[in-house]
Amino acid sequence: SLPVLAVVGRPNVGKSTLVNRILGRREAVVQDTPGVTRDRVRYRAEWAGRPFILVDTGGWEHDARGLDGRVAQQAEIAISLADAVMFVVDATVGPTSTDEHVVRVLRRSGKPALLVANKVDSHRDEADAATLWGLGLGQPYPVSALHGRGSGDLLDAAMLLL
Ligand code: GDP
Ligand code: MG
Numbered sequence: 001s002l003p004v005l006a007v008v009g010r011p012n013v014g015k016s017t018l019v020n021r022i023l024g025r026r027e028a029v030v031q032d033t034p035g036v037t038r039d040r041v042r043y044r045a046e047w048a049g050r051p052f053i054l055v056d057t058g059g060w061e062h063d064a065r066g067l068d069g070r071v072a073q074q075a076e077i078a079i080s081l082a083d084a085v086m087f088v089v090d091a092t093v094g095p096t097s098t099d100e101h102v103v104r105v106l107r108r109s110g111k112p113a114l115l116v117a118n119k120v121d122s123h124r125d126e127a128d129a130a131t132l133w134g135l136g137l138g139q140p141y142p143v144s145a146l147h148g149r150g151s152g153d154l155l156d157a158a159m160l161l162l
Pocket of ligand 1: 009010016058118121143145146148
């Protein structure tokens with residue numbers, strides 16, 4: 001069976017936009033209202049001739065429980081079902097307490113992960129990405145899921161984990 005790459009992170013950081021970028025077509029639901037993606041959606045994807053399953057996650061915003069716990073719980077499920085993980089953070093916001101929850105889940109899982117610093121739309125925004133070194137997951141990959149900036153380097157790195 002194909003290797004599974006899960007895309008996790010807080011609502012509105014650009015997970016579905018990144019999934020669309022990787023799929024090369026409009027398919028995952030992107031909305032300005034956070035939390036639109038329901039649970040986990042699986043897509044067949046390919047990069048550099050290698051097929052894999054790409055999992056978009058979301059749909060946590062409207063749960064009655066605290067957002068931190070919900071995001072961490074849903075991330076935990078997606079991570080446990082994945083071979084490798086893209087953890088997406090909004091570089092224009094910087095690391096939040098919810099992001100730190102997800103880092104703990106990732107650490108516990110032992111799964112290989114890449115830290116995606118999304119919304120780095122231009123060279124000017126790259127300083128934003130540098131603040132994410134503080135999450136302790138190593139090098140942040142600066143990406144603009146919206147415009148495609150950095151997505152090739154990110155995918156090259158992801159293929160090494162699958
Ligand atoms: P999700 O909730 O994590 O799946 O986030 P979405 O993919 O639905 O995106 C949330 C919002 O962020 C939408 O308005 C997107 O257009 C916007 N967005 C996503 N990626 C980028 C990016 O690289 N740059 C900018 N400026 N906006 C982005
Ligand atoms: Mg989404």
